[in-house]
Amino acid sequence: MAQAHKLDCEAAAAECRFIIQSEDEAEVIELAKRHMWDVHGQDYTDEELRSKHLKIV
Numbered sequence: 001m002a003q004a005h006k007l008d009c010e011a012a013a014a015e016c017r018f019i020i021q022s023e024d025e026a027e028v029i030e031l032a033k034r035h036m037w038d039v040h041g042q043d044y045t046d047e048e049l050r051s052k053h054l055k056i057v
Ligand SMILES: [Zn+2]
Pocket: 009, 010, 013, 016, 017, 018, 035, 036, 039, 040
């Protein structure tokens, strides 16, 4: 089974239950960036998301 990339927003914002999981890393980053901006008003770079918030599952 292929590895998937997962972002669990709860790690960044304790009260948020938003989770993205996909085999396509670019898709996870794109959706995560939009969520962080729209919901939390935080602007992350691709690299910040990749290194700090994405997990391989
Ligand atoms: Zn969130």
